[in-house]
Amino acid sequence: MLNSLRIKIQDRLFKDQYFSEFETLPQVEFAPPPSHIDADISLVWAMSSAKQIRKNPLDIAKKAAKIIEQLEEVAQCGFLAPGFINIKLTDAFLTEAARDRRLKDRDTAGTISNEKILIEFVSANPTGPLHVASGRGASLGDSLVKIHRALGIACDAEYYINDAGNQAQLLGESLKARAQGKEPPENGYHGEYLIDLAKKIPAALPESEYGRFAMEEIIKTQQEDMKAFDVEFTRWFRESELHKEKALDKILQMLKEQNKVYEKDGAVWLGTTSDHDDKDRVLVRADGRPTYFLADIAYHKNKYDRGYTKLIDILGADHHGYVPRMEAAVKALGKEPAAFKAIIHQLVHLIENGEKVKMSKRAGTFITLRELTEDVGRDACRFFFAGRTPNAHLNFDLNVAKKRSNENPVFYVQYVHARICSIFKAAQEKGFEPLPMTSSENLAPQERTLLSKLLWFRKTLETCVKDLSPHHLTSYLTELSSLFHAFYDACRVIDEADPQTTRSRLFTCRLVQERIAKGLELIGVSAPEHM
Numbered sequence: 001m002l003n004s005l006r007i008k009i010q011d012r013l014f015k016d017q018y019f020s021e022f023e024t025l026p027q028v029e030f031a032p033p034p035s036h037i038d039a040d041i042s043l044v045w046a047m048s049s050a051k052q053i054r055k056n057p058l059d060i061a062k063k064a065a066k067i068i069e070q071l072e073e074v075a076q077c078g079f080l081a082p083g084f085i086n087i088k089l090t091d092a093f094l095t096e097a098a099r100d101r102r103l104k105d106r107d108t109a110g111t112i113s114n115e116k117i118l119i120e121f122v123s124a125n126p127t128g129p130l131h132v133a134s135g136r137g138a139s140l141g142d143s144l145v146k147i148h149r150a151l152g153i154a155c156d157a158e159y160y161i162n163d164a165g166n167q168a169q170l171l172g173e174s175l176k177a178r179a180q181g182k183e184p185p186e187n188g189y190h191g192e193y194l195i196d197l198a199k200k201i202p203a204a205l206p207e208s209e210y211g212r213f214a215m216e217e218i219i220k221t222q223q224e225d226m227k228a229f230d231v232e233f234t235r236w237f238r239e240s241e242l243h244k245e246k247a248l249d250k251i252l253q254m255l256k257e258q259n260k261v262y263e264k265d266g267a268v269w270l271g272t273t274s275d276h277d278d279k280d281r282v283l284v285r286a287d288g289r290p291t292y293f294l295a296d297i298a299y300h301k302n303k304y305d306r307g308y309t310k311l312i313d314i315l316g317a318d319h320h321g322y323v324p325r326m327e328a329a330v331k332a333l334g335k336e337p338a339a340f341k342a343i344i345h346q347l348v349h350l351i352e353n354g355e356k357v358k359m360s361k362r363a364g365t366f367i368t369l370r371e372l373t374e375d376v377g378r379d380a381c382r383f384f385f386a387g388r389t390p391n392a393h394l395n396f397d398l399n400v401a402k403k404r405s406n407e408n409p410v411f412y413v414q415y416v417h418a419r420i421c422s423i424f425k426a427a428q429e430k431g432f433e434p435l436p437m438t439s440s441e442n443l444a445p446q447e448r449t450l451l452s453k454l455l456w457f458r459k460t461l462e463t464c465v466k467d468l469s470p471h472h473l474t475s476y477l478t479e480l481s482s483l484f485h486a487f488y489d490a491c492r493v494i495d496e497a498d499p500q501t502t503r504s505r506l507f508t509c510r511l512v513q514e515r516i517a518k519g520l521e522l523i524g525v526s527a528p529e530h531m
Contacts (some may be wrong), residue, residue, distance in 0.1 A: 001097045002455050006030050009068055013045075018063050025049050032456050039078070039086035040094075040452045046083035057083025091443045094451040114153045118303050119145050121314035122226070123160040126219045127171050128191050132348045133316055135229065135369040136394065139385035139524065140345055141314045142231040143470035146522045149460050156308075156497055159226070163215060164239040165292070172211025175201070179210075191366075193218075225370050229378060230524045237302075247298040248290050250399075252283060255297075260332045270297075275328035278321070297329045304335065312468065313342045314390075320344060343468055345390035352398045376401040382524040383410035387474040404531075409478055413516060414528055416481040419488070420513040421529040422451065427494055427506055428431035434506035446487040447508055453483050457515050461522075470523055477519045484512050 013019055026048040033042035034294045046061035054059055058333025060078035068087060072319035076088040109526035124134050141157060148155035148296050174184035179198040184190055197214055205213055219236075220244060225234070242248060252268065255261045261270050266286035270293075273280055281295040311330075323342045330340040348368060350357035357367060373381055380401040387409065388394045406412045428435070443451070460476040517527040 001198075002030060002459070005071075005073055005093075008071065008073075012067055013064055014070065018067075019053070022049075022052050025052055030459065032453075032459070033086055037086055038088065039076075040089045041087040043085040043087070044083070045479045046079070046085055050083065061085050061230075087527055088393075089452070094443065094448060094455075096457060097264070097451070104123065106246060116156075116307055117148060117310045117312060118156050118158055118273075118308040119148075119312045119314065120158045120160055120303075120305075122222075122231075123162070124222065125167060126215045126222065127167055127189055128218060130192055130222055130225045130369040131366045132299045132369055132372055132396075133345075135372065135381060136345050136348050136385045136390075137314050137316065138226060138231045138369075139382050140343070140390055140470065143382075143473075143523045144312070144464070144468060145471070146224050146524070147464050147470060150522060151458075151461055151465060151519075153465070157232065158303075159233045161219060161238045162292075163219075164243055164295070168211035168215050170211070171214045173210075175210045176207055176418065177213045195450045228370065229373060230382070236461050237299070239299070242298050242302065243296060247513050248294050251298040252290075252294060252299055255283075255332060258332075270325075270329065270330035272325045273332060275324060277324040277328055281325050293325065293329075296326065297333070297364045300326070300330060300340070301333055304333065304339075309331045309339065311340050313340075315342055315344050317344060317347050339467065343390050347394055348385075349395045350396050350398060352415055358397070379414070379525045380408070380410050383413075383474060386445065386470040386523040389469045389471050409474070410525060411521065411531075413477045413481045414525070415511055415526045415531055416484050417516045417520070418529055418531040420484075420509045423493055423509055424506070427502070430494060430496060432494065432499070432502050432506060434510045435503035444487075446483070446490045447505065449478070450480075450483045450508060450512065453480050454511055455517060457519070473519055473523060477516060480512065480515060480519075 006028055013028065014025060026045060028043060028045050030040045031044070033039040043064075046064055047057040050057040050060060058081055059081065061083040065077040065079045065085055068074055068085065073089060073093040075085055075090045080086065082159070119141050121137050122130070122134050124130055128137075145155050145157045169291045170185070170188055174188035174190070175194050175198055176470050177188070178194040179201060184194070194214070197217055200217065201210065201213065224237070252261070255270065259281060261268055263269070268284040269280045270283050273282050281293050282291050283297075284290050300311060313326070319342075323344070326342065327337065327340060331337070350372070352494065369381075376398060384396055384401060385394070401409055401410075402408075404411055406415075406498050424434075460472050463472045464470050487508075491505060493502065493509060495502050520527045
């Protein structure tokens with residue numbers, strides 16, 4: 001219903017004599033107003049159209065507000081400098097929106113893009129357990145995949161297994177040392193997980209196969225960790241598949257035929273400095289060995305060849321230098337810049353008792369994702385990881401994550417869902433069922449604010465897609481929960497002396513429950529019925 005109103009307002013504005021002389025005007029876009037503004041919808045249309053209309057934005061806002069206020073769905077429409085338009089909807093419109101049971105599905109129904117997107121994330125080397133940073137990437141990627149799909153956008157998830165190169169040999173040497181009770185080579189893998197893995201080596205396994213054995217066991221562990229973290233991948237893609245298909249040779253030959261590579265010092269180079277990279281990149285070393293970069297180009301071509309129109313790579317904080325070279329490679333493949341997007345998620349700092357928990361993967365003392373999940377629970381991990389924009393460092397407070405109080409944001413949101421479930425149970429015992437309110441009912445201020453917030457669920461998901469970050473959704477859920485607490489404290493839900501109000505407020509509770517359950521589902525968090 002919100003989008004229908006937006007179209008209606010836009011139509012009225014564009015057809016009004018004051019604005020109709022202009023052939024092209026910006027689309028009208030809705031946004032939730034700031035908390036200190038007594039309104040349901042805010043517009044910046046007056047400011048965005050000022051250049052075309054060639055008038056002061058405040059004058060445009062004043063005229064537009066008069067036009068908008070004439071609509072039957074609008075109770076009041078005001079304007080503020082430098083040109084904001086603020087709309088307060090009628091109670092009848094809000095109750096009508098709540099009465100429409102299709103709203104539950106329409107919140108996340110409908111396609112907003114014809115793209116076919118592939119999000120690749122985690123993709124940790126198969127040489128050790130997944131660590132905490134991998135958890136942040138997993139939460140980010142999985143949430144974005146779920147949100148895209150909820151909006152009707154075709155989106156798949158992929159994990160790239162780097163199972164080629166000399167990693168297996170070095171891993172095998174490290175495992176052999178552990179099996180013999182020795183320390184691994186200085187440049188090897190020192191984690192204690194190899195001590196446990198050494199105990200599983202089959203008796204008849206040749207030492208030459210130690211590396212491959214260890215790698216396959218670690219891949220199984222990573223897959224188990226992702227499943228326990230409620231992260232599903234459409235495909236686990238192995239780099240070795242590219243080598244079997246001679247994909248590296250094929251992409252190199254294609255680039256040569258297009259004169260996009262050159263030879264220098266016996267090596268083959270791709271000129272990436274023209275695309276903002278700090279230096280050109282080697283594709284084939286002087287000794288004939290391909291680089292990881294060549295494999296990455298072949299892999300991304302493989303993605304496009306599978307029909308994906310946009311690739312999103314989620315990378316760790318140490319991959320900033322990777323982005324410009326991959327953008328240059330995508331351009332060399334003949335794709336537009338919009339066909340590739342890299343997201344760099346920043347570091348996670350675990351905080352316990354006010355101090356950082358030290359981590360060192362090289363020394364084998366890093367905190368694994370499995371350990372963190374077992375300590376604070378999957379729900380807390382997923383909510384905390386999703387609660388910050390990826391380009392910001394995350395201070396993960398272990399003490400807060402384990403609290404069962406409103407100080408813990410995931411508990412705060414889940415408690416609302418559980419409370420509503422208990423309200424329904426009590427109502428059922430008294431013979432009450434949730435029913436939509438009538439449009440003639442007067443809404444309590446807290447109920448009205450709650451219904452207004454419910455209108456912004458889909459818009460929030462669209463903002464998550466636009467910014468490629470689920471933190472907008474966690475903020476929405478927290479704000480919605482706060483508004484529900486205010487509603488519950490001020491408005492008696494079950495009142496046997498007023499059956500109609502009881503039923504309509506139960507209906508409001510159900511709408512809140514549905515949004516919270518769906519929102520938590522999209523970030524991989526459970527919606528418990530009891531707490």
